[in-house]
Amino acid sequence: MRQTSPARGQALADATQQAMNKANSIAQALGGHVLRVVEESEAATVGGDGFNQVYAQTREMNEDLSKMKPTPVASGQLSIKSNVQLIVEIEG
Numbered sequence: 549m550r551q552t553s554p555a556r557g558q559a560l561a562d563a564t565q566q567a568m569n570k571a572n573s574i575a576q577a578l579g580g581h582v583l584r585v586v587e588e589s590e591a592a593t594v595g596g597d598g599f600n601q602v603y604a605q606t607r608e609m610n611e612d613l614s615k616m617k618p619t620p621v622a623s624g625q626l627s628i629k630s631n632v633q634l635i636v637e638i639e640g
Contacts, residue, residue, distance in 0.1 A: 555626070555628050556592055556594070556628055556630070559592060559628040559629065559630040560590060560592065560630045560632070562630070563590070563630035563631060563632040564588075564590075564632045564634075566632075567632045567633070567634045568582070568634065571634055571636045571638075574638075575636070575638045578638060578640060579640055580638045580639050580640035581638070581639060582636045582637070582638060582639075583636070583637045583638065583639040584636065584637050585634055585635070585636050585637075586635045586636060586637050587634070587635040588632065588633070588634055588635075589632070589633045590630060590631065590632045590633070591630070591631045592628065592629065592630045592631070593627075593628070593629045594626065594627070594628050594629075595626075595627045595629075
């Protein structure tokens with residue numbers, strides 16, 4: 549899956565929003581508010597039956613280029629997970 553795919557972007561946006569919501573909740577519990585994001589890191593994983601099947605078929609095709617077949621399109625559910633870690637500055 550491309551780094552810029554819409555599905556990956558949406559998963560990243562959702563994970564970032566959840567991380568900020570948690571940071572705001574923690575800040576409020578401490579009697580303050582989030583002043584700024586100091587550092588951000590993210591990682592994503594893509595999986596699912598359809599993805600793994602296409603990968604396996606593509607790998608087989610690449611082993612012998614003389615036997616190239618049309619690009620396989622597999623049906624199935626694709627799972628995209630994004631993990632975001634934020635370090636925030638809280639002002640009290």
